[in-house]
Amino acid sequence: MNAEDLTARARIRDAAIRLFTEQGMEKTSILDIAREAGVSGGLIRHHFGSKEGLREACDAHVFDELVKFKEDVLAKGAANPGFLPVFDTRQLLYRRYLGRALIDGSPAAEVQFTEIVDETERYFREQGLDMPDPRGVAAALAAMTGGLMILQDHVARALGEEPGTNEAMLRMSAAAGHLFLNPLATSEVLDKAREALAAYQRKE
Numbered sequence: 001m002n003a004e005d006l007t008a009r010a011r012i013r014d015a016a017i018r019l020f021t022e023q024g025m026e027k028t029s030i031l032d033i034a035r036e037a038g039v040s041g042g043l044i045r046h047h048f049g050s051k052e053g054l055r056e057a058c059d060a061h062v063f064d065e066l067v068k069f070k071e072d073v074l075a076k077g078a079a080n081p082g083f084l085p086v087f088d089t090r091q092l093l094y095r096r097y098l099g100r101a102l103i104d105g106s107p108a109a110e111v112q113f114t115e116i117v118d119e120t121e122r123y124f125r126e127q128g129l130d131m132p133d134p135r136g137v138a139a140a141l142a143a144m145t146g147g148l149m150i151l152q153d154h155v156a157r158a159l160g161e162e163p164g165t166n167e168a169m170l171r172m173s174a175a176a177g178h179l180f181l182n183p184l185a186t187s188e189v190l191d192k193a194r195e196a197l198a199a200y201q202r203k204e
Helices: 003-023 030-037 041-048 051-079 089-105 107-126 135-150 152-158 166-181 189-204
Strands: none
Touching: 003 030, 003 041, 003 089, 030 041, 030 051, 030 189, 041 051, 041 107, 041 152, 089 107, 089 135, 089 152, 089 166, 107 135, 135 152, 135 166, 152 166
16 A cells, blocks of 8 residues: 555545544445545545444544553653643544444444453452442443543533633543542442442342
8 A cells, every 4th residue: 555545544534533523423424524535435435445444443543542642641640740641632532532432332432441341340450449349330430431521522611611622621630530539428328328229139
C-alpha cells in the first residue's frame, strides 16, 4: 500500500470517527463519510469493504489510542505526583466516540467494556482490597466512568463549562475522584443495604 493510500485510509477513518460520534452509525451513510473525507464511496469500500468494516477499524483505532493515553498518563503521574493530564481535542473526541459506541451496541465496545471490568477486578484482587463482590464493584465503576463519557456534554453544560474542552474534562475527573475518596454512604448504611439484598435473595 503506497503513502497516498495510507493517507486516504486515515482520512476516511478520521471522518468516520467524527460522524459516528456526532450522528451514530445507523444515521451515518457511506456517502456522508465520503463527503466528509473528500473521497469517493468506492474508495471507502476498497479500503474497508463495508460500513461495518469501517466501524471495526474505527473501534480498533480509538480503543488502541485510549489505552496508549491511559498508559502515558499513569507513567507520567507516577513520576510526578502533581501531574495533570491534558485532554486534547482528539482525546475528547475519542472518549465521546467510545460513549456513543456503547450506546449504539458496537460489539467491539462491548468487548472493551468487559475487558475494563476484568482489568479493574484483577487490580482489586491484586491490591487485596476488602469488598464482598469485587466484580460487581468493578462493573459499577466501569459503568460510572462510561457514563461520564456518554453524558460528558450534558455534565459540562450543567457545570457551566464549554462541552468538549480540557477544562470540563478535568473538572469532571476531579469531581469523580472526590466521590471515590469520599464515599457518600457510611459503612452502616452500606451494611444495611447488603443485609436487605441478602434477605431478598433468600426469598427467591
